[in-house]
Amino acid sequence: GQSLEQPSEVTAVEGAIVQINCTYQTSGFYGLSWYQQHDGGAPTFLSYNALDGLEETGRFSSFLSRSDSYGYLLLQELQMKDSASYFCAVRDIRTGANNLFFGTGTRLTVIP
């Protein structure tokens, strides 16, 4: 089978750090992608990890552990504009691995 598990909601304080976890199960793993989606908007690509370790892009970092089938998105110095839904995704082996299978998303609320 194929599955992605991520928390449905996370709340954090402005200026703090928050970690959004994603656990995956798939018969063919290529890497883990992260997307951000604001309410009423379109998903936008944030990061992709194919290898173990931490990838940093400004205030956002993404981590992957292939041995644990686990990854996370780390958001630092949280801003109000970071309130959004965050989706992890893996290649969808069920339909030929030329497309992505998305998790159900984590809704992040940043409070003052």
Next chain:
Amino acid sequence: NAGVTQTPKFQVLKTGQSMTLQCAQDMNHNSMYWYRQDPGMGLRLIYYSASEGTTDKGEVPNGYNVSRLNKREFSLRLESAAPSQTSVYFCASTPARGPETQYFGPGTRLLVL
């Protein structure tokens, strides 16, 4: 450079009516995708096209048809709309290197009564 564009932005249909959702990209991407997103759920793939002239079913293809008209355009057709097809529809495209980095259009909000 407009990226990925979709028309229309909003549409209300009656059960049984048909319509076509249009999508175009100007980034010279090979692969294009159609997703639907329902409240509280992730994106579910309807159909995709790995290159001009080819289309393949995704996770939820029933009730839909697609056409990859050329490299730029990928349309989604609902032949006989049903209330279960009320959703937000997103088109996306990606360069040839892989599906991980997708660029999404603004979406079409469809209500079927």
